[in-house]
Amino acid sequence: MSASRQHPVISMVAGETSGDMLAARLLSGLRPRLPDSLMHGIGGPRMAEYGFVNDWPMEKLSVRGLFEVLAHYREISGIRNQLRERLLAERPDVFIGVDAPDFNLGLETDLREAGIPTMHYISPSIWAWRGGRIKKIKKAVSHMLVVFPFEEAIYQQAGIPATYVGHPLAQVIPEQVDVQGARQELGLDPRFPVIAMLPGSRMSEIKYNTTAFIGAARLLMQREPNLQILVPMAGQKQREYFIRLLVENKLDDVPLIVTDGKSHTCIAAADAVMVASGTATLEVALYKKPMVIAYKMMEASWQILRHMGYQPWVGLPNILEQRFIVPELLQSAATPQALADALWTQLTDDANRAHLTERFSAMHASLLRDSANVTAEAVMKVIAQSR
Incomplete structure (x- = not known):
């Protein structure tokens, strides 16, 4: 049993990628407390x-979409089965699933039934869709x-111990952005305006979003030939596939500045951002940037998922504000022309920019906690209870 081990x-x-960032933030608080502990599994x-x-x-x-996951099901299922058997034999002091609920929740169920404490970092969006989960x-x-203030009460009311730890991004991203430093x-x-385009980190996201995003970039270049377009x-x-x-x-005639990593630097440098739905939308909001949220996926997946939502929003800034504070263009609506028109407004409307800066600054403050230490303390308490 775990109690016999010297180190948890x-x-x-x-x-x-987003889970890797979140987990690293947790580890930055946990590793100093447990310098000699084995920490292993799947990460970045x-x-x-x-x-x-x-x-x-x-x-x-890193696969997204119902049918895309099905194509990789055998391999992903095999990994989960092997990991489960390894952990049941090893009996770690705690298992922490970081997002990835479709993979982690089933694994967590099996481990918990075997008496292994399980934690999950970042709630599935049960307040947005599939509340029965x-x-x-x-x-x-x-x-x-x-990681959002309103979630703690949802879980406590359901009898599930929960801790609001703040969103790690709110601590990582500075409240005041050094735009000129990022551009340098x-x-x-x-002298010239800058936009950033973030089609996604998953290969499937790049597959479905690239044509519309860069098609929009080409149209924007016709309006502003000196536009500088960043694509991290x-x-x-991902770069080679893109x-x-x-x-x-x-579309290889469109002048792009493609970077390896540096997504935060690109967002900081931008006047406006086009971003695939997901955690990156919150990153853009915390950098106080006007944005257009867009997303495309396999049509069969879309037809199923679009009927499963409880809210009219998919982007985190809109969900947190409970209104369309920034535009969302999804699936067939995400045409190059529509994306270009929407981003042009975000780029040129100064009153809108001022309003978004105010709202995003308030959002930043509400999500700001010492998340590395708060999460680490919560993990240490669970470990202490199990030993």
């Missing part, structure tokens, strides 16, 4: 900086770590 063992699973390069050992590459789980969560999760770092011309890529595979799509769709 912690297992974690993060399934994508930021987690590895804190001595996290990857049993499988995180990219194996809270019953599954209650079976799966010993303690939930939530990227070698941009200070999460990794080499470049290939540009060539295949005859």
Whole structure:
């Protein structure tokens, strides 16, 4: 049993780039408390900086969309089964699933039934869609770590221990943005406007969003020939695939500044941002930037998912504000022309920019906590209870 070990063992699973960032923030608070503990599972390069050992590459789980997941189901299911058997034999002091609910909740259920404490970091969006999952969560999760203030009460009312830890991004991203410093770092011309385009970090997101995003960039260049267009890529595979799509769709004539990583620098440097729905929308809001939220996926997946939502919004800034504070263009609505028109308004409307800066500053303040230490303390309490 875990009590016989000198140092606690912690297992974690993060399934994508945003999860890697969130988990790394947790580890930055946890590793100083447990310098000699084994921390392993599935994660990314930021987690590895804190001595996290990857049993499988995180990219194996970075698939989005119902039918896209089905195509990789056998491999993903095999990884989960192998990890489950390993953890049941090892009996870590705690398992922490970081987002990736479709992968983690089933694994957490099996581990918890075997007496292994389980935590889940970042609530599934039960307040937006598939609210019935809270019953599954209650079976799966010993303690939930939530990142939005309103979520704590939802879980406590359901009898699930929960701690509001703030959103790590609110601490990582400065409240005052150094726009000129970011532009200098990227070698941009200070005389001309800058937009950033973030089509997503998953390969499936790049596949479905690239043509519309860069088609919109081409149209914007017709209005402002000196426009500087930044496109950060999460990794080499994503960059190579993105470049290939540009060539295949005859969009490689659009002058882009494609960066390896540096998404935060690109957002900081931008006057306006086009961003795929997901955690990146919150990043853009915390940088106080006007934005257009857009998303495309396999049509069959879209037809199913669009009927499952409880709210009219998909972007986190709009959900937190409970209104369309920034435009959302999804699936067939996300045409190059519609995206270009919407982003042009975000780029040129000064009154809108001032309003968004005010609202996003308030949002930043509401999400700001010492998340690294608050999450680490919650984990340490669960470990102490299990030993």
